Amino acid sequence: MKSLIVYSSLTGNTRKVAEAIREVLGEEAALFPVENAPDPAAYDWVVVGFWVDKGTADKKAQAYLEAIRSKPVALFATLGAYPDSEHAASSLKNAAALLDGSNQLLGTFICQGKVDPRLIEQFKKFPAGHPHALTPERLERHREAAKHPDAKDLQAAQAVFAAIRDRLEPAAGQNRSEVTAACGETN
Template identity: 35%
Template sequence: MKSLILYSSSTGNTKKIAHSIYDAIQGGKEIKNISELIDNNVDYENYDIIFLGYWVDKGICDKNSKLVFENIHNKKLALFGTMGASTKGNYGINIMDKVKDVFSKDNEIVGSFICQGKIAEGLKVKYEEMLKLHPENEHICEQLNNHEESQSHPDEQEISEAVRFAKDIIAKASNM
């Protein structure tokens, strides 16, 4: 079985998860940063399964990931992402559902994983400015409260969960 791990990373969170997945899976495999692919085509037919990593931007995958994701067809896909907010509760689930909708329906999404990542310092400043304009916005308040907590993510537990996710996906794909 040959696997491709594609990822987009702004602050290094998704890259960390992507490389953990790469290191965990056996067999033929390649890893590529999506930013290197925007002008280069990939022959997805060479892969049995594609792990696709994104970072969350405004409640959905980042724009570079979206551009690549929209052009994948007839493949088995395993999605993984990182976001600054806590992934507990409905917010993380809603994001994964939105990302799944980016793909053509001719693909088979065999699993999804999302975990918290560090919030960039520049984003904290942006949220502080936004809060001045919208003090009632729960998401902005949550992001600011979450900033300090986020600095330790993705943590060892989340990396272990990503590794387990990847191994489960490979096992499942091998049996299909």
């Protein structure tokens, strides 16, 4: 099984998850930042990771996802919102919708990732009532996000991708159902 892991990451959160997934898929799994990613045609399956930007995959990941044809694909992502939120679910769904119909979605994983403090500083400037204004709830969410991805997130990602790999390896073409996970909040 030739596995390809491609990730798009601005501040390192998604890269960390990608590296954890690579650990579990083994040395022979190829790992590339999206900027240098190869054509997936030469691989048996592709894992694509992105950071959530405005409720979907970031632009670089979008372009990569849209170009994939006839591959089993699994997705993972990091985001500022809680991983069990509607926003997390719709962000994964929006990214999956970018895939051409010739591909097969094997599963997804999403966890929180710290939000760039410069962005939070910008949010602080918005007046109360603005959609991005910082409410106590949003500040708390950013404080929680600042702890992620943590060791538990990385282990959860590894478990999801090990399960997908185990289903793929015995016999390609056998029944493959989706594996989906969102990390629980940590205390």
